[in-house]
Amino acid sequence: MSVIKSIELIGSSPNGWEDAVKSAINEAKKTIRNIRRVTVDGFEVLIENDEIVSYQSKVKLYFMIER
Amino acid sequence: MSVIKSIELIGSSPNGWEDAVKSAINEAKKTIRNIRRVTVDGFEVLIENDEIVSYQSKVKLYFMIER
Amino acid sequence: MSVIKSIELIGSSPNGWEDAVKSAINEAKKTIRNIRRVTVDGFEVLIENDEIVSYQSKVKLYFMIER
Amino acid sequence: MSVIKSIELIGSSPNGWEDAVKSAINEAKKTIRNIRRVTVDGFEVLIENDEIVSYQSKVKLYFMIER
Amino acid sequence: MSVIKSIELIGSSPNGWEDAVKSAINEAKKTIRNIRRVTVDGFEVLIENDEIVSYQSKVKLYFMIER
Amino acid sequence: MSVIKSIELIGSSPNGWEDAVKSAINEAKKTIRNIRRVTVDGFEVLIENDEIVSYQSKVKLYFMIER
Amino acid sequence: MSVIKSIELIGSSPNGWEDAVKSAINEAKKTIRNIRRVTVDGFEVLIENDEIVSYQSKVKLYFMIER
Amino acid sequence: MSVIKSIELIGSSPNGWEDAVKSAINEAKKTIRNIRRVTVDGFEVLIENDEIVSYQSKVKLYFMIER
Amino acid sequence: MSVIKSIELIGSSPNGWEDAVKSAINEAKKTIRNIRRVTVDGFEVLIENDEIVSYQSKVKLYFMIER
Amino acid sequence: MSVIKSIELIGSSPNGWEDAVKSAINEAKKTIRNIRRVTVDGFEVLIENDEIVSYQSKVKLYFMIER
Amino acid sequence: MSVIKSIELIGSSPNGWEDAVKSAINEAKKTIRNIRRVTVDGFEVLIENDEIVSYQSKVKLYFMIER
Amino acid sequence: MSVIKSIELIGSSPNGWEDAVKSAINEAKKTIRNIRRVTVDGFEVLIENDEIVSYQSKVKLYFMIER
Numbered sequence: 044m045s046v047i048k049s050i051e052l053i054g055s056s057p058n059g060w061e062d063a064v065k066s067a068i069n070e071a072k073k074t075i076r077n078i079r080r081v082t083v084d085g086f087e088v089l090i091e092n093d094e095i096v097s098y099q100s101k102v103k104l105y106f107m108i109e110r
Numbered sequence: 111m112s113v114i115k116s117i118e119l120i121g122s123s124p125n126g127w128e129d130a131v132k133s134a135i136n137e138a139k140k141t142i143r144n145i146r147r148v149t150v151d152g153f154e155v156l157i158e159n160d161e162i163v164s165y166q167s168k169v170k171l172y173f174m175i176e177r
Numbered sequence: 178m179s180v181i182k183s184i185e186l187i188g189s190s191p192n193g194w195e196d197a198v199k200s201a202i203n204e205a206k207k208t209i210r211n212i213r214r215v216t217v218d219g220f221e222v223l224i225e226n227d228e229i230v231s232y233q234s235k236v237k238l239y240f241m242i243e244r
Numbered sequence: 245m246s247v248i249k250s251i252e253l254i255g256s257s258p259n260g261w262e263d264a265v266k267s268a269i270n271e272a273k274k275t276i277r278n279i280r281r282v283t284v285d286g287f288e289v290l291i292e293n294d295e296i297v298s299y300q301s302k303v304k305l306y307f308m309i310e311r
Numbered sequence: 312m313s314v315i316k317s318i319e320l321i322g323s324s325p326n327g328w329e330d331a332v333k334s335a336i337n338e339a340k341k342t343i344r345n346i347r348r349v350t351v352d353g354f355e356v357l358i359e360n361d362e363i364v365s366y367q368s369k370v371k372l373y374f375m376i377e378r
Numbered sequence: 379m380s381v382i383k384s385i386e387l388i389g390s391s392p393n394g395w396e397d398a399v400k401s402a403i404n405e406a407k408k409t410i411r412n413i414r415r416v417t418v419d420g421f422e423v424l425i426e427n428d429e430i431v432s433y434q435s436k437v438k439l440y441f442m443i444e445r
Numbered sequence: 446m447s448v449i450k451s452i453e454l455i456g457s458s459p460n461g462w463e464d465a466v467k468s469a470i471n472e473a474k475k476t477i478r479n480i481r482r483v484t485v486d487g488f489e490v491l492i493e494n495d496e497i498v499s500y501q502s503k504v505k506l507y508f509m510i511e512r
Numbered sequence: 513m514s515v516i517k518s519i520e521l522i523g524s525s526p527n528g529w530e531d532a533v534k535s536a537i538n539e540a541k542k543t544i545r546n547i548r549r550v551t552v553d554g555f556e557v558l559i560e561n562d563e564i565v566s567y568q569s570k571v572k573l574y575f576m577i578e579r
Numbered sequence: 580m581s582v583i584k585s586i587e588l589i590g591s592s593p594n595g596w597e598d599a600v601k602s603a604i605n606e607a608k609k610t611i612r613n614i615r616r617v618t619v620d621g622f623e624v625l626i627e628n629d630e631i632v633s634y635q636s637k638v639k640l641y642f643m644i645e646r
Numbered sequence: 647m648s649v650i651k652s653i654e655l656i657g658s659s660p661n662g663w664e665d666a667v668k669s670a671i672n673e674a675k676k677t678i679r680n681i682r683r684v685t686v687d688g689f690e691v692l693i694e695n696d697e698i699v700s701y702q703s704k705v706k707l708y709f710m711i712e713r
Numbered sequence: 714m715s716v717i718k719s720i721e722l723i724g725s726s727p728n729g730w731e732d733a734v735k736s737a738i739n740e741a742k743k744t745i746r747n748i749r750r751v752t753v754d755g756f757e758v759l760i761e762n763d764e765i766v767s768y769q770s771k772v773k774l775y776f777m778i779e780r
Numbered sequence: 781m782s783v784i785k786s787i788e789l790i791g792s793s794p795n796g797w798e799d800a801v802k803s804a805i806n807e808a809k810k811t812i813r814n815i816r817r818v819t820v821d822g823f824e825v826l827i828e829n830d831e832i833v834s835y836q837s838k839v840k841l842y843f844m845i846e847r
Contacts, residue, residue, distance in 0.1 A: 053784040114254035449723040583790040
């Protein structure tokens, strides 16, 4: 039967956490196929000069290992 | 004094996690009254053919037990 | 070298969790300078009469101690 | 062999946490038989006008499923 | 979109933990349809007179809410 | 909307954990208004010469920030 | 410098959790000297015929190793 | 009332985790009487030359203290 | 001195969790040498039409980095 | 009886984690008296151009509230 | 196959956490043979008159049970 | 915006945990560029013949993905 692998990424976006997750998925898709599920394990915002400059989502991506 | 009960649901939506929480609350309202508080304990996205098809929010709903 | 302090706040907003985080940051900025990073450790919604009245984000703010 | 089910309740009392646990058990006994064990997973107090008005105990009740 | 509910059970068996999980699923199937996924969150053995008399598996069952 | 702040204290009492919580609340009330909720995250007893000399309750106090 | 050892016990009492802690300490004192600190990591009640028959406190005892 | 003590062991077996638990219980029975309950808190396998050589179960044994 | 790396996989099998672990190890062996230790951090079963179709074991594999 | 308060700081140093803890304590001593105990809840290193530039220790300081 | 036992100690030293671990191991060696592995689960410093007087390392020692 | 990836390594050294972290970073630098942050999630010592032979630091390395 098939085996699933997971990796951990941190995506970021100036627009929000859902956009930051998409950023991580888009990066991952360049080298990984068959992503099935993404869990979000951490939410942060970075601040400079009293303004939010980046939303960060720590994600775990689960994908099928192809053979 | 009153007693509160909690149940765990997973709501889903193609639009985002806040919408997925509303989906779970709307389902719960069909059979439960007096929901007071909802905590979110997990955030996921499901992916098919490299596209996000569903946001999932695992929630715990707290409601007053009526007597 | 510099020292960072963290405090815990709960922000709320009728519009969503990202807005609730901004609400907490805006309150903190009245008395704290040099906020650098905010992590979100809890997400809730409060419900009255079957409607969401408030989104709540429990946040930890990290800021440089000035000397 | 027998199967055990657990549910989560929050009992409250003006007198203390042990009384709040009894309040949750008494409510549960109205509809559930064969409760065997109760674990307490959270202790809180609610405060109004600088006075404690309620002790709250978050409990998990374990009971035999009858057949 | 569909909503998933979870409940927590403890199944037991004299034969092992996998059998104890089946025991919990079989009990649940009497009243619940559309079980999709079961996670196991605790493993125990009960001992009497120095012999294992029961394996216990604490499980969480996830099932679709039908409408 | 309003913002809530939390702080962590350890109260102690020779009489028990509920009294130790009251001790922490009484200390906090000297400088903080609008305490709403107190969660208890740790219970200890200190022992000297084989006798319990102090009950300690580690609490988190949540209070409204006034503006 | 001195070394501290910890052991885990579960004390029980029909009267409450503080009494159950004392029960564990009294048992430990028969064989252990120099107990300094006891943390409580779990609170349970056992129920028979719909009545609480026992309060249980899971404790960790810290004591100086004598040389 | 009676007091329960717990100790932590790691049993191992070439045959599987249930056998590894039995190995730990059998070792414990040489010096401890009245074991009642065993929880399993960790599951590992050791590998040499690409083959599983040992299953390891980290267990906590709970037993009555005799007086 | 040598450095160990860990990766996370989810193996599956129709026969049980130990077989699911072997499935993950066999997949890993195709590209990784010197696996030493595997910890199991999650156990699940997938269900279709009221029957268990797959056991899943979430594992962490530790292996020596070769130089 | 006395009340203890805790605050969370992150100290840093180019020399190591023990030095980073001292850095946090030294900063705290400027405004806080009666620090009794410091627990370390996180260890990090920051890296620039492949070189460690800073050790960071996340600490919780416990101090007596003076009255 | 062999069985491993673990015990929990807190070692202390005026010189640092590594020395505190050695202090715990040296104490344990007086009565225990075949210690194989020590994990460190907590790091503290004790402070008197604004000076660090002791580093404390909470350790778990794993050793083979001899037969 | 940029994406960060994390991997988990265990470094070891006969000299101490800080040296073990450096050992893991040095190994990682052979194949990874742009390491920014390293968190330490576990500290162990290995013992042979009653002597510490190795300090082990379990680390998570965070690095920028280059494009």
